[in-house]
Amino acid sequence: MRPLTEEETRALFEKLAKYIGENIQLLVDRPDGSYCFRLHKDRVYYVSERILKVATSIPGDKLVALGTCFGKFTKTQKFRLHVTALDYLAPYAKYKVWVKPGAEQSFLYGNHVLKSGLGRITENTAQYQGVVVYSMADVPLGFGVAAKSTQDCRKVDPMAIVVFHQADVGEYVRHEETLT
């Protein structure tokens, strides 16, 4: 376990900024104690200092996880967000997409969101903007990338993809073993 290097921090923050913009600030400066990012076995964890203190006394090879896992660094040093970060992305997300109840299940099985399943979308979402996907009952389901801007969405046919799937909570069941 170690703190992130400069490049790693940049890669992480760039990725996070796609979803929550300048709200990253809120993740780092929190009123309820200081939080930090730590790298352990290529995974990035977001933990409070207090929990970190406990974790440091556990031998590295015996430590499995701590706090919240945000994602991992690939072998090519790119950062990939995991669905476990959703708890922190959802409240700060700038651009959101709501899917209809019928399309919920399809998204949870790892499919893209089609125009026919699109319930609502934040105004002025740009193309390829990171978005958090919600159900109509405002339950966060995952995140992805807008395939079309809000304007374009109105025009396309019902079977066109509007949000590319990146991660969804169905992965808790489908890929339980790869989460950490």
Added chain:
Amino acid sequence: MGRKLDVLRKEKRGPGRKARKQKGAEVELAKFLPPGKCLCFRIIFCAHTHTHSPHAVTPVRSCSRGTCALHVMVCTQYSHLSNAQGRVTLLFLDSLTASLPAEPPDLHLVHQRIKENVEVLQDFRVKREAGRARQEYLALLRQDLAVYYSYSDFLLKKLMELFPLPELVNFLESNEVPRPMTLRTNTLKTRRRDLAQALINRGVNLDPLGKWSKTGLVVYDSSVPIGATPEYLAGHYMLQGASSLLPVMALAPQENERILDMCCAPGGKTSYIAQLMKNTGVILANDSSAERLRSVVGNLHRLGVTNAVLSHCDGRQFPKVLGGFDRVLLDAPCSGTGVISKDPAVKTNKDERDILRCAHLQKELILSAIDSVNAASETGGYIVYCTCSIMVEENEWVVDYALKKRNVRLVPTGLDFGKEGFTRFKDRRFHPSLKSTQRFYPHTHNMDGFFIAKLKKFSNAIPKMQKDEESTVETASSASAPEVAAEPQLKRKKLERLKVTMGQKKQQQPPSKGGSVQRHKRPSPRRLGTRPPARKQHRVHRNRQ
């Protein structure tokens, strides 16, 4: 083309490699059969244990095919054995002719007989058949129960010691039906009312669990898979047995505490702890298996638990890794005799050694759990020990052991239902405060069999005297008084001691009293009874020296 694949070569081959491997099947099977189910096994085994001749093996295999005429042959074959052994085989022959259960027994008949025999045994003096002893009735009943519910003889014997007869039947009966599916609301993300509404909208039929739980829901039936609804995936609830809510409620974690969950997989109790602490403080969730921790990682992230650290140390190393916790939850690995409805394999695959092995591990774990608690903690200093087993060896005995070894006392668990733990069981006498431990049974509480004990640590010091105390007890139980003696004398004494204990073992019918773990228990009265002749013998020998 290979020899085996060639169709044209019709030569007969002997049994293949696989068949050779499986040769032991009959031998294996015999372990699981109740004594009366196929008598041919018993005859052969009785003969077999006495002779070890190669002949003894062959009839076993032919017998298992059900040709009963062979039994007689076998018996006559070994009639040249000594008088006592001959009598044994005769006895079996007798019972063989009395009831020839070579065909699968009629279950209706067996069930009827169980009912009647239980009735008779409850009012034995009036209802019994004249000239029949209680032991005969009990043996028959056990045999019938073993056939009807397919338990191993060992486990049934244990259960019969544990429950009075009508309760035993209820217990066995309730092990055949699954417990109701329950779930726990994750109050970190939602409220029970909202969750219930959302699930009802999906076509789930549910109800609140009971007065004692504010977060539990019980599911009667559902039109959707309850473990894959969007609410489940979003972490609004956790599928969890009702009984596994109880230890956490007994633990009563407070906010901003440091808590250790020693055997945490699959994370149900851990997430409940986090929920009660409202994600403050620190939880160290440990499990010895990294494999099982995967599900914990998934569950904790899904439920939005952020205050947990996961490790896969061996629980026994614990105060060394990290200590000074406010509370420790030890959900010890156990034989699982309380959850037979979940895992029916337990019915047959446990024996005395498994139970004692579990008990030994549990004793080690409970000591390290107690050691990792800080007694001076302002809010805590508590240990909750729980198992999903109902065996006394794994529960009261372990807690009693901990009471002797460490500065802890039992406190009430704070749960208002459940049965009191045993303070005395057969020839064992436990500390009277074990009354405040609690047991839960499938037939009385409709949840998995469970045991919960809450301990309060009142001093961090480890009592010193244990070493010499242990040694005195040990010497007392091994029936020799080691005074200061010369080297060779000691050796001879050891030999004699061995002989004596072996003789004792033969006399005592259940050899369960042996076992290294039990050595520092008080000697049982029965053992005391058998000792005097042994001691005499010993003395004579010493005089001769």
